[in-house]
Amino acid sequence: MTMNNKTRGDYFLGLCLIILIFLLYRSGFFTVEAWQNFVDHFYQNFIEKDRYMMLVKGLRSTIFMTLFATLIGVAVGIILSVIRVAHAGGIHIPVLNALADCYIAVLRGTPAMVQLLIWNFTIFASARDLNKMYIAILAFGLNSGAYVAEIFRGGIEAIDRGQMEAARSLGLSYGKSMRLVILPQAIRNVVPMLFNEFIVLLKETSVAGYIGIDDLTRAGQNIQALTMEHSQPLIMVAIIYLLIVMFLSYLVRRLEKYLSRSRRG
Amino acid sequence: MIIEVENLKKSFGELNVLNGITTGINKGERIAVIGPSGSGKSTFLRCINRMEEPTSGVIKFNGEDITSESCDINLIRRRVGMVFQHFYLFPHLTVRQNITLAPVQLNIMNQKEADEKAKYLLNRVGLADKLNEWPDKLSGGQKQRVAIARAMAMNPEVLLFDEPTSALDPEMIGEVLDVMKELADSGMTMYLVTHEMGFAKEVADRILFIDHGIISEEGTPSEVFDNPKQPRTIEFLSKVLRR
Ligand SMILES: Nc1ncnc2c1ncn2[C@@H]1O[C@H](COP(=O)(O)OP(=O)(O)OP(=O)(O)O)[C@@H](O)[C@H]1O
Numbered sequence: 294m295t296m297n298n299k300t301r302g303d304y305f306l307g308l309c310l311i312i313l314i315f316l317l318y319r320s321g322f323f324t325v326e327a328w329q330n331f332v333d334h335f336y337q338n339f340i341e342k343d344r345y346m347m348l349v350k351g352l353r354s355t356i357f358m359t360l361f362a363t364l365i366g367v368a369v370g371i372i373l374s375v376i377r378v379a380h381a382g383g384i385h386i387p388v389l390n391a392l393a394d395c396y397i398a399v400l401r402g403t404p405a406m407v408q409l410l411i412w413n414f415t416i417f418a419s420a421r422d423l424n425k426m427y428i429a430i431l432a433f434g435l436n437s438g439a440y441v442a443e444i445f446r447g448g449i450e451a452i453d454r455g456q457m458e459a460a461r462s463l464g465l466s467y468g469k470s471m472r473l474v475i476l477p478q479a480i481r482n483v484v485p486m487l488f489n490e491f492i493v494l495l496k497e498t499s500v501a502g503y504i505g506i507d508d509l510t511r512a513g514q515n516i517q518a519l520t521m522e523h524s525q526p527l528i529m530v531a532i533i534y535l536l537i538v539m540f541l542s543y544l545v546r547r548l549e550k551y552l553s554r555s556r557r558g
Numbered sequence: 559m560i561i562e563v564e565n566l567k568k569s570f571g572e573l574n575v576l577n578g579i580t581t582g583i584n585k586g587e588r589i590a591v592i593g594p595s596g597s598g599k600s601t602f603l604r605c606i607n608r609m610e611e612p613t614s615g616v617i618k619f620n621g622e623d624i625t626s627e628s629c630d631i632n633l634i635r636r637r638v639g640m641v642f643q644h645f646y647l648f649p650h651l652t653v654r655q656n657i658t659l660a661p662v663q664l665n666i667m668n669q670k671e672a673d674e675k676a677k678y679l680l681n682r683v684g685l686a687d688k689l690n691e692w693p694d695k696l697s698g699g700q701k702q703r704v705a706i707a708r709a710m711a712m713n714p715e716v717l718l719f720d721e722p723t724s725a726l727d728p729e730m731i732g733e734v735l736d737v738m739k740e741l742a743d744s745g746m747t748m749y750l751v752t753h754e755m756g757f758a759k760e761v762a763d764r765i766l767f768i769d770h771g772i773i774s775e776e777g778t779p780s781e782v783f784d785n786p787k788q789p790r791t792i793e794f795l796s797k798v799l800r801r
């Protein structure tokens with residue numbers, strides 16, 4: 294199992310390297326005058342007038358947006374999953390449960406980008422002064438919540454029924470048992486999957502440019518427009534996404550290992 | 559009587575598990591519940607603190623009908639502790655936190671009082687050195703003793719034990735039985751579902767033999783074990799005692 298994971302990791306790294314070399318090749322990295330050309334373009338795209346700052350700012354927006362969207366997603370996801378689990382566990386909340394089901398069906402059943410556009414151009418159409426960033430965080434966060442709800446539901450249902458019974462047998466209410474006994478264990482079980490959700494959102498937010506947010510992707514396009522150079526900015530953007538995702542994936546794997554080593558009561 | 563059960567019935571869908579049980583327990587009494595697998599022993603016990611909803615019948619705790627709409631079952635459960643076959647310690651909490659969680663959350667004690675109580679109880683179950691240990695560092699027998707301390711932290715009037723030693727390795731059964739014996743000797747009111755006939759005989763004041771969801775025989779240990787009257791009891795005892 295560990296061996297297998299390790300070889301898979303090596304293949305993965307190898308593949309990344311090949312893709313990187315290919316991308317460099319495409320941007321003309323491997324001939325002498327192309328090299329000069331490359332250096333000139335590189336200078337234009339990233340150094341001249343401190344254009345790299347556009348990418349830095351874009352990255353900052355992307356991470357900011359992703360971080361807060363994930364937080365909203367987790368909060369919404371916990372609420373939705375608890376509603377569904379409580380309903381399934383015999384707590385009488387049919388209306389809430391129907392609303393939760395409906396929420397999950399709609400937000401999972403439509404593209405995140407369409408939702409983003411609807412939030413921006415329909416629901417908040419008249420809110421001209423509202424920072425676009427807030428709209429994007431809301432749109433991506435609420436969308437993510439529908440997915441996180443399923444993650445948490447799995448996490449809660451994986452907890453032995455006896456945990457709830459033991460808590461209830463001491464006189465704790467359903468709510469307190471859920472909050473103090475079930476959720477802490479469920480959250481711990483799904484932390485790696487929440488990191489994955491962050492990774493998914495990091496990439497998903499790349500469409501935020503459509504409502505005018507200068508995120509990382511849009512920053513690349515903005516440089517393109519300024520320098521009339523088509524390859525380098527977007528490839529640089531791709532490399533930045535890739536490095537972040539690879540780093541986070543590495544952290545998730547470490548975390549999973551750590552959690553699986555110290556589990557069970 | 560602390561607990562009175564009148565014509566208790568419980569079905570799971572088509573399956574009639576309890577078919578009219580009438581019994582009760584006095585303060586300080588120790589009742590062992592025995593019977594074949596699937597006869598409804600656990601279900602009977604779990605109805606007493608409404609872990610299972612009775613289908614019909616009345617269960618009274620200190621005279622209050624706990625099956626009625628107006629009864630707050632959470633208040634009853636504070637007074638009726640339960641110990642499970644599989645312990646169900648909370649793995650994300652230390653031993654101390656396992657014991658103090660409910661009394662503190664229910665505002666029965668402040669954290670300091672609860673901590674003192676936890677120390678006292680752990681001492682009593684012989685685990686004084688495990689106060690700040692994590693459950694996964696404990697053996698099965700130690701876990702069960704902590705679970706008993708956790709139930710005791712609420713100062714219950716009755717303790718319900720559902721096969722507390724069935725999930726334990728043989729060498730750990732003794733330490734848990736010792737703790738239960740000490741509880742019994744201290745006057746604790748106990749319902750004990752068990753396959754440990756020797757222990758039941760030693761500790762119990764009364765034995766209930768449950769078969770097919772009814773109490774088919776009842777009496778003192780010597781009445782039930784030494785002079786069983788019902789053919790089913792005789793058959794059951796001959797099977798389990800031969801082992
Ligand atoms: N939640 C449930 N849903 C459906 N059937 C159940 C449920 N709980 C128990 N039963 C059934 O009720 C019957 C009695 O179960 P119970 O657990 O009370 O038996 P028991 O006497 O405790 O047996 P054992 O000695 O094996 O623990 C069994 O046939 C069991 O399958």
Ligand SMILES: [Mg+2]
Pocket residue numbers: 599600601720721
């Ligand atoms: Mg049972």
